[in-house]
Amino acid sequence: MGGLARFCVLALVLMVATNVILRYLFSIGPVSLQELEWHLVSPIALLGLSYSMKHRADVRIDFLYERFSVRLRALVDLLSSLLTVAIGGIIAWLSIFYVIQSYNLNEGSPDPGGLAFRYLLKAFIPLGFGLLLLQGVADCFRALIQLRNPDNAMPVAAQLTAEEPV
Amino acid sequence: MSGNEWLVIGMIAGFLGLMILGVPVAISLAVSGFVAGYLGFGTNLFYLMPARLFGVVTNYTLLAIPLFVFMGVMLEKSKVAENMLETIGKAMGGLNGGMGLAIILVGVLMGASTGIVGATVVTVGLLTLPALMRRGYSPSVSCGTICASGTLGQIIPPSLVLILLSDIVGESVGTLFAAAFIPGLILASIYIVYLLLLGVFKKELVPAIPAEERALISRKKLIKDLFAHVMPPLLLVFAVLGSIIGGVAAPTEAASMGALGALLIAVVAKGFNPAMLKETLHGTLVISAMVFFILLCAQPFSLAFRGLGGDQMVHAMFDLLPGGEFGAILFLMVVLFVLGFFLEWIEISYIALPMFLPVFMNYGTDMVWLAIMVAMNLQMSFLTPPFGWALFFLKGVAPKGITTRDIYVGVLPFVALQLLALVVLFQFPALVTWLPEAIGW
Amino acid sequence: TPGIVSAAASKETFNLKMTNAYPPGSPFYVQGPGSPTDFCQKVGEMSGGRLNISHFAAGELIPALEGFNAVAQGTVEMNAANAYFWAGKIPAAQFFTTVPFGLNTQGMMSWLYHGGGLKLWHELYEPYGLIAFPMGNTGVQMTGWFRDPIETVSDLNGLKMRIPGLAGKVYSELGVSVRLLPGGEIFPALERGVIDAAEFVGPYQDRRLGLHKAAKNYYTTGWHEPTNVTELLINKKVWDSLPKDLQMIIQMAAQASVLESLAWSEANNADALRDLVENEGVIAKPLPAPIVSRLKEVTSDTLSTMANSDEQIKKVYDSFMAFKDKHSSWASLSEKPLLNL
Ligand code: NA
Numbered sequence: 001m002g003g004l005a006r007f008c009v010l011a012l013v014l015m016v017a018t019n020v021i022l023r024y025l026f027s028i029g030p031v032s033l034q035e036l037e038w039h040l041v042s043p044i045a046l047l048g049l050s051y052s053m054k055h056r057a058d059v060r061i062d063f064l065y066e067r068f069s070v071r072l073r074a075l076v077d078l079l080s081s082l083l084t085v086a087i088g089g090i091i092a093w094l095s096i097f098y099v100i101q102s103y104n105l106n107e108g109s110p111d112p113g114g115l116a117f118r119y120l121l122k123a124f125i126p127l128g129f130g131l132l133l134l135q136g137v138a139d140c141f142r143a144l145i146q147l148r149n150p151d152n153a154m155p156v157a158a159q160l161t162a163e164e165p166v
Numbered sequence: 167m168s169g170n171e172w173l174v175i176g177m178i179a180g181f182l183g184l185m186i187l188g189v190p191v192a193i194s195l196a197v198s199g200f201v202a203g204y205l206g207f208g209t210n211l212f213y214l215m216p217a218r219l220f221g222v223v224t225n226y227t228l229l230a231i232p233l234f235v236f237m238g239v240m241l242e243k244s245k246v247a248e249n250m251l252e253t254i255g256k257a258m259g260g261l262n263g264g265m266g267l268a269i270i271l272v273g274v275l276m277g278a279s280t281g282i283v284g285a286t287v288v289t290v291g292l293l294t295l296p297a298l299m300r301r302g303y304s305p306s307v308s309c310g311t312i313c314a315s316g317t318l319g320q321i322i323p324p325s326l327v328l329i330l331l332s333d334i335v336g337e338s339v340g341t342l343f344a345a346a347f348i349p350g351l352i353l354a355s356i357y358i359v360y361l362l363l364l365g366v367f368k369k370e371l372v373p374a375i376p377a378e379e380r381a382l383i384s385r386k387k388l389i390k391d392l393f394a395h396v397m398p399p400l401l402l403v404f405a406v407l408g409s410i411i412g413g414v415a416a417p418t419e420a421a422s423m424g425a426l427g428a429l430l431i432a433v434v435a436k437g438f439n440p441a442m443l444k445e446t447l448h449g450t451l452v453i454s455a456m457v458f459f460i461l462l463c464a465q466p467f468s469l470a471f472r473g474l475g476g477d478q479m480v481h482a483m484f485d486l487l488p489g490g491e492f493g494a495i496l497f498l499m500v501v502l503f504v505l506g507f508f509l510e511w512i513e514i515s516y517i518a519l520p521m522f523l524p525v526f527m528n529y530g531t532d533m534v535w536l537a538i539m540v541a542m543n544l545q546m547s548f549l550t551p552p553f554g555w556a557l558f559f560l561k562g563v564a565p566k567g568i569t570t571r572d573i574y575v576g577v578l579p580f581v582a583l584q585l586l587a588l589v590v591l592f593q594f595p596a597l598v599t600w601l602p603e604a605i606g607w
Numbered sequence: 608t609p610g611i612v613s614a615a616a617s618k619e620t621f622n623l624k625m626t627n628a629y630p631p632g633s634p635f636y637v638q639g640p641g642s643p644t645d646f647c648q649k650v651g652e653m654s655g656g657r658l659n660i661s662h663f664a665a666g667e668l669i670p671a672l673e674g675f676n677a678v679a680q681g682t683v684e685m686n687a688a689n690a691y692f693w694a695g696k697i698p699a700a701q702f703f704t705t706v707p708f709g710l711n712t713q714g715m716m717s718w719l720y721h722g723g724g725l726k727l728w729h730e731l732y733e734p735y736g737l738i739a740f741p742m743g744n745t746g747v748q749m750t751g752w753f754r755d756p757i758e759t760v761s762d763l764n765g766l767k768m769r770i771p772g773l774a775g776k777v778y779s780e781l782g783v784s785v786r787l788l789p790g791g792e793i794f795p796a797l798e799r800g801v802i803d804a805a806e807f808v809g810p811y812q813d814r815r816l817g818l819h820k821a822a823k824n825y826y827t828t829g830w831h832e833p834t835n836v837t838e839l840l841i842n843k844k845v846w847d848s849l850p851k852d853l854q855m856i857i858q859m860a861a862q863a864s865v866l867e868s869l870a871w872s873e874a875n876n877a878d879a880l881r882d883l884v885e886n887e888g889v890i891a892k893p894l895p896a897p898i899v900s901r902l903k904e905v906t907s908d909t910l911s912t913m914a915n916s917d918e919q920i921k922k923v924y925d926s927f928m929a930f931k932d933k934h935s936s937w938a939s940l941s942e943k944p945l946l947n948l
């Protein structure tokens with residue numbers, strides 16, 4: 001999934017640039033390619049959620065957190081990951097109906113020449129938040145391990161990702 | 167106060183509480199929104215949530231986020247950005263604060279090509295923060311400068327705030343764009359003067375590159391470096407701006423010219439290889455998703471705010487509106503500022519402005535002038551702790567060792583400078599109204 | 608007895624939500640005489656406070672084009688928009704907003720209210736649990752703003768234009784490169800020449816967007832939108848649960864809005880066009896006749912291809928065209944000569 005999302009980033013850059021250049025030089029601009037531009041943002045944003053969580057790239061306010069003991073930090077992490085599971089679950093669950101409704105309507109673009117199968121695009125919402133839920137579960141275990149061994153350093157996996165350049 | 171009004175206050179308090187505890191900002195927003203909403207109106211309204219989320223990820227103008235972030239990460243990975251700042255620092259000679267000035271200029275130029283704060287702050291932060299740290303700039307001054315510079319795009323046209331305001335006040339987009347031009351430059355100039363003053367009075371916060379190191383490099387080499395390191399990224403910014411001004415690309419798609427250009431520069435600078443491309447895509451994905459995570463999780467919060475009647479609470483403040491045009495403007499500015507502590511600017515403009523503006527129409531207030539004052543004020547809300555989008559976004563890309571406190575402390579002087587700019591505009595409305603009249607927009 | 612039941616029911620209060628596809632503050636589409644917020648207020652007053660509709664502009668509860676799904680699902684009870692926004696879900700729906708080279712406003716209203724149009728509309732929406740009524744009309748729209756004059760059909764070849772929907776398809780058959788752009792980016796794109804032409808609404812709304820500052824050639828007769836119906840969309844279950852008198856109040860308030868919004872549009876467009884021509888140096892005129900007739904040919908082909916591809920479209924198309932045929936012969940001897948007097 002991370003690979004697919006990374007590919008979408010590259011595709012987006014090339015797609016928008018190509019559309020601009022084709023239009024400027026040759027006055028070509030199929031509606032479907034223009035729609036594809038913003039269709040590519042959904043996988044980037046939604047598959048990216050769990051990806052950025054996994055690489056610990058979430059934004060947190062840390063002026064208390066950094067003063068906490070290791071144990072207290074692990075507790076906050078546990079709370080965060082439990083809440084992440086809840087949010088991922090609720091939104092994934094809510095949006096499944098949204099996707100089914102779109103599927104039943106056989107929804108496509110209102111513009112002639114636009115892209116069909118809009119429910120596939122919408123399906124990234126439950127998929128993205130579902131993956132977020134799974135990431136939350138993984139983080140839960142990580143926090144629990146930390147909580148059981150507060151004297152140990154962070155588990156190896158976490159250390160590696162934390163040092164990875166972002 | 168009614169039960170739901172208490173819930174609104176509880177929701178805001180809950181959000182701030184979770185956030186301060188160290189729970190990720192996005193999760194804090196979503197959790198407080200869901201809990202307060204559920205207690206207040208049950209599950210019903212939340213069935214609208216997926217539609218709002220879909221609205222965020224299919225918002226055309228947000229295309230600019232991954233595109234600009236790609237440009238930023240690419241320039242960072244290929245060391246182009248680092249070399250550029252170093253060279254500028256050296257070229258500025260003994261001038262303390264010189265690299266800070268460069269950042270404001272980058273903010274102005276990027277701001278002239280997009281209005282998406284997330285994209286600008288993240289890109290400028292990525293490009294410049296590590297270099298500033300290495301050069302001994304104070305973390306808080308660096309962070310404040312980057313945030314302030316990154317939000318300049320809100321007032322410098324084209325800008326989302328201005329487009330939305332044009333709808334609400336009923337003036338044309340072009341008029342507001344022209345009207346915002348001079349105020350935007352004034353704001354940037356105020357920042358520059360501030361940094362220069364810091365350079366004079368607190369030079370340890372914004373040190374110039376040491377003389378002995380500068381002595382190592384010949385004048386000739388410096389000029390060569392300027393061409394080699396400063397020209398390419400500068401050309402890039404001009405490619406983005408130029409494609410808008412030259413009629414090649416609409417504002418949002420112009421960002422792709424920057425991204426493509428960064429790719430080309432990396433290839434020419436020989437920093438490019440498949441591993442580096444993969445790292446760039448990785449970085450772009452992580453950072454873009456981080457920005458989207460916050461935008462997505464703000465949706466339950468905004469929905470609950472409305473569902474619980476938070477908008478009615480804002481409208482009730484309307485009864486407190488003092489008489490007289492001056493009093494009313496002052497009141498509006500204070501209300502907007504306070505709302506900016508916990509609400510996103512789109513929500514603020516939708517909730518507060520349609521209610522207040524008819525009053526000013528009755529006073530015969532110049533709506534263009536008022537709109538620019540409002541835009542400047544909303545821009546300030548990006549910077550005001552604890553809930554300023556620019557602050558979160560910078561935190562997301564800041565290197566280890568930069569704390570939230572650095573960022574919060576760093577932006578305070580810039581909030582004060584913005585207030586100063588507001589007062590200037592208030593005193594001299596011609597700064598706003600002159601240009602649109604002069605060019606007939 | 609039934610009488611007692613209905614008297615009891617009539618005391619019940621209903622609180623409904625209406626979303627809107629247009630942003631807050633938009634004249635006509637959100638506020639002003641005959642607008643959706645005006646409709647909500649009228650319904651409140653006519654029902655003595657028994658039917659309260661809270662109005663939410665685009666982005667306040669849901670994004671602009673999500674109203675159909677939200678009302679079908681029942682989370683929101685009503686939505687204000689144009690039926691052609693739903694063309695991606697129900698292709699035949701676009702006939703209930705406007706048809707290129709189709710009926711003008713008088714004809715459209717006649718078809719809907721007295722030519723079987725409204726009945727077809729209700730049939731079309733029934734399977735989705737929805738019902739719709741006309742709730743406004745902009746009157747005729749304009750061809751749009753062009754940076755350079757258009758003199759021959761070949762001038763359209765390679766032209767870059769912002770034009771959504773069916774008209775975009777017709778233009779693209781003539782070599783126009785169609786660009787989809789959100790409202791806020793139309794001005795900067797046209798001003799800088801990223802696009803050569805742009806269609807929006809009519810003089811009043813276009814002036815508000817400042818399009819006359821970006822291009823001076825204003826081609827006028829809106830062949831692509833000879834009329835434009837605002838749609839009031841209602842969840843059918845909610846509609847059926849309303850007492851008869853409240854249903855009637857909704858229908859009458861919607862009809863009043865059609866009349867009032869149209870009158871408002873006509874008056875404001877007349878003022879705005881005069882201002883644009885006299886004070887802003889705008890050149891306003893219809894497209895040259897050969898271009899219009901070429902556009903008409905292509906439109907006719909496009910429409911009949913559409914009708915042959917989809918049974919629902921065919922049914923609506925046949926009814927619409929039959930009515931247009933009838934109405935045109937009448938109008939050609941009544942309104943048309945009158946305008947030339
Ligand atoms: Na801008």
Ligand code: NA
Nearest residue numbers: 506547553554
């Ligand atoms: Na704020």
